[in-house]
Amino acid sequence: MRRLSTIIALFISLSAFADEGMWMLGNLNKQSRQTMKELGLKFPADKIYNPKKTSLTDAVVSFGGFCSGVVVSNDGLVFTNHHCGFSAIQQHSTLQNDYLQDGFVARTHEEELPNPELFVRFLLRTENVTPRVLKAITPGMTEQDRQAITDSIMYAIQDEIYAKDTTLVAVVDPYYGGNEFWLSVYRDYTDVRLVFAPPSSIGKFGWDTDNWVWPRHTGDFSVFRIYAGKDNKPADYSPENVPYHPPYVVPISLAGYKEGTFSMTLGYPGTTERYLSSFGIEEMMNGMNQSMIDVRGVKQAIWKREMERSDAIRIKYASKYDESSNYWKNSTGTNKVIRQQKILERRREMEATLFRWIQDTPAERENLLHLFSSLELNYKARREAGRAMAYFGESFMNGPELVQLALEILNFDYEAEEKMVMSRMKKLLDKYANLDLALDKEVFTAMIKEYRSQVDSLYYPDFYATITDEYNGSDHAFIDSLYAQTKITTPLGLKLFFEQDSTYNIFEDPAISLSIDLLVKMFDIHQVIQEPSTNIERDERLFNAAIRRMYANRNFYPDANSTMRLSFGTVRGYTPFDGAEYDYYTTTRGIIEKAKAHAGDRDFTLEPEVLDFLSSRDYGKYANTDGDMSVCFISNNDITGGNSGSAMFNANGELLGLAFDGNWEAMGSDFIYEPDLQRCIGVDVRYMLFVMEKLGKADHLIKELNLR
Template identity: 40%
Template sequence: MPIPNRLALLALTLLSFLPSARADEGMWLPLLLKQLNEADMRQKGLKLMAEDIYSVNKGSLKDAVVQFGGGCTGEIISDQGLLLTNHHCGYSSIQSHSSVEKDYLTNGYWAMSPSEELPNQGLTATFIVRMEDVTKQVLQDVPATGIAEDARERLVQQHSQQVAQAAVQGTHYRAFVRPMFGGNEYYLFVTEVFEDVRLVGAPPSSIGKFGGDTDNWMWPRHTGDFSLFRIYAGPDNKPAPYSPQNKPFKPRHHLPISLSGIKPGDFTLVFGFPGRTNEYLTSWGVDEIYSLSDPAKVKVRDTKLQILDADMKASDKVRIQYAAKYASLANYWKKWQGEMRGLKRLDAVTRKQEQEARFQQWSTQGDAARRAAYAGLLPEMEKNYRAERDVSLARDYVTEAALGIELMLYANSLLPLADAKNTADRTAAVQKARNGVNGFFKNYSKPTDQKVAAALLALYAENTPPTLLPDYVKALQKQYAGKNGWTAYAEQLYSKSKLTTPESATAVLDEVAKGNVTALTNDPAYQLASAIVTNYRANILPPYQIANDNITLLSRTYIAGLRQMQTDKKFYPDANSTLRVAYGQVAGYEPRDGVQYAYYTTLDGIMEKADPTNPDFQVPARLAELYQKKDYGQYAVDGTVPVAFIATNHTTGGNSGSPVINGRGELIGTNFDRNWEGTMSDIMFDPNQVRNITLDVRYMLFVVDKYAGATRLIQEMTLVGKPEAEGKPAKEGKMKKAKERKMKQKA
């Protein structure tokens, strides 16, 4: 159903605020949908059966969903392997093809013919062929108690590898095993990984990143967050390395695209690879994130982002070099801020403590076996979290601050060169380092990194618990004491180090290859990185691992106890980058007293936000022209173009690019964000506030077709539904099902 006229719209908008519009918690394994979720999904509006979503025996929705690269999701939207994902998921690939002369980040890129589709080294698209519960095989001969966590993990990994290898022996498939419920269950995932994935289209950043960091994690949203790629395969339609002779991949299923639109209460299904959640944390774990880890990481990233922002605005070269890095840093910097606000608003620590009190009562009132298994668990959990706090903070400052300096990160990668035990090992390590020189320095600015180093070293030295700070750094503190001490040190460091340019770094590697290892070990950047990392490995990592292993073991037992205590509750495993289904309904929400948000946004809102003086809100001339002329084609709805909508699905990082599918199995949008009020949903879920943000598929089609003129791409998609645009029936795209019906009628 298209967005209705203005009077009807008011009624529907009010409907979106009814108390029944509550978010739907859960990231469910597709394999288990029939027994756990099918009835509830159909009650909410699903017209399909569970087997239409996940099936091994026939093409199903899962066969149109891929893990895009290592951390996003994508969906197949044509029978020629055309892949849709987010602009921010394709950003690093777009950036890799960009230069000052060919600035595809700013101007966008559109392949107007197959020959213009650009290959991307290292980019993969991974399908899930099947999944299977292999808990019995993995835990066979693994003692339930009386074994150290690291020893247990070694056995589990050994068994998991055996199970995975046996599952794909003699095939081109790959496989892995992942733990669920803290290691109480294990599942096998058989995959098909395609290595030839080419860039097909990307809007300019003024569309793909419209709103920028200002709007990131916010609603209402007007971002055209999409990019298009294509999977190529060998002559047998199987994965193959890049070759000009490869052909577009023919999928088992591709998603038809609905032009019928959405309304409040409509069923929505998100299918993707959510990265990581921690829904079963105890109160001590939540408190560590809320009061210790998130504040530290936000502080460091805030400092770094300010420096990068200034240098990127001053230089187009630096802007292109750091575009993807900046976006990656800024994304979770803002997310963590929203997470802290949400946890505070929910009083999450207190709520977890209340749950723990109920658990403790249940565990002590049961039989002897229950008491033995669970009664002493929570006090032991608290003890380990207390022991972990300082080393956890020190760990954050190493990873975020010390190794947030690119020179330190690069020097750290060279540490193995000095540790090589023989000439052969050293030769291999040097060659690997040489291969990485161009890749590192392509997107590196020495002056920018020097500023970052001065600021982040100060934070690292000042905020790391003193007993966990390397002596080398303590000596520098004394040597460079004063207001501009770390700035002065950074100037000396970057003037003396040979690891700051590709030429001098290569010269150092050449010396190491000859056996002159001191050319590296005498370098001041190497010495600083070595001091920090050596101290980390000796004094921070061991106690952290001990406490963390204990917490992992205790958490596994705690989750098992929670499931025993609440037998009437359906539990879902935490996200761990495996294929999941989340489902819900289209709905607005009330972020705070007196404020109501509608469920959708339109092109009108883009023009209302337009500000040529603000880089986050600049509108390309072509888009403004189409708006002025109302030249919307078949994508018009009530005199405008829908841009984004929100629904109650439970999502997290990794769901970026996930298809959002209606009850008939048709694509209605691409998930790209959560609302800021709902970012704490990785830890604690609030059904009244959590909303996933989706790019309306009709805005994507409008940009591809009317803005870019890449109509050839529209023609290979399967468009379904006949919305009315400006009072006239819309032309449909490629309508395979309709054609098949006509053929049958003729026959």
């Protein structure tokens, strides 16, 4: 019975359920298409993605390389999440014009705000280039040689595309652990302007408290516009640019949904690890995830305290805090769910079955008999140094902003083309504009203490000895001296650097010197883990391939890797635990109830005008059939980070809303799909339009849309 239960558990964990999978558009097979039809899809499958004809994917964008979005008007309006546009909104905010708190609406094209570092990316086509990439690989080749050869061929393919058309971006990505390779060809538009943002009391309602939690009441959306040259092709920002005219515009459904309504997402999910070994999952738990939990928890507590004391600091640090806390809470939930749902134990059961299959299959036994012992030994060999590397990155490379400034300066390339030089200078100036030195000193001091408490002294950077020998062990004294002596914390110091003043030796600056020491130490730690890491990369690739061979008749999908993917399912509620049942949508009543229940909590504060607006119940054509106003809804679509802003379509290819989050009970979804628990949280497009029209008075934007 034990053997049978193990096999059943393996089948459940690896089978592609009807609503499981982040599917490649260029490799969507008959089985997946048929399943979508059975779930209710009416939109022609060959019109979802077709590189030779206009299709639905022509309106789906990668937004900034970290989120997704969808084009909804003939003049290039793009819907994405509020948290995806948060950095852009923050950059334009001041104490006089606090767009974070008050929201923003451009009444004319001239009022739309440019964002030099923002871009949108359209997928033009994909192509399987596996045979070409792997043609030079021979049996017995070392992993280093294999990597060098595959890399060189991947770069060659990318260069060929660019040589034919310099407006294209070609990227070859590995799939299935490096067993397959696919080319994606994109076109980027770099003139992207902010058009509309709701107040944060709508766009971020619930903040950290509600993040990754259902029921949800967050109006997580913002609106941008793509601009192009007069030929409709990509162009750098210019007042002469005109709105981009897309080949396809997504229509918007006002009909809503009910439980069981077909739902399809198109977007750019970041990374999943559905085929990672149990050794890899355990390492992520104790290394990367735990370091985020520990280090970011300390840093964010300092930031939040000061943000609540000062509006000036709140504006400077809002975007940084938002990005940091999102992954901090994700890591917290992921580690919790891995333990609760016994994901490690379930993965080990699967591995035991795989090991028996290898033993029972002569050809597999000859090549893979030592696969699991090799995985175990190599993960063990890099355990301590790998954990130190994770804490090092969080504490220093991603901790004090002084270090980040120093690294930016060290890596500044004056020989790059003028456009790139100006962009890097702008990025540096933005860092200065959003830096509070007193706050950063406190963070740096806390990072030194936290790293010391978590990591063996073998992995301490050299400045720890300096603190002991020259500052009597006082972290505060060391940091005070560092910030007092460095010149790069001031505009004058930055000016000396930019002008390459001969009186200023940048390498003698204490902040630059310290950052170089950090880079050297990071390199030393990397050297310790280099050999086992190379072996692990090989073994995980072999592990991935073995799973697919053992279940050759399965409909496998590759892990997410920031390329465009489709997921499909239905709108539906769920039961998170015994005695509880969650409905599939929320309404504005819940916003008002939460605001009252959390009175005094800034995460749920509503400005009087917003409260009056929501209480009016003047929902017009955006109301449900019962007169209520839906805010958010859930489906069992398979998503992960990067899917934020992904369009959620109904059976007719019409927009229902935007995906913006997952749920707390399924935080282990990067490793395993739980059909009874995993839910995609979306903001209802009707609520978005209601906020734009009634609160923002943006009728001119509503007129651009194709409402059905």
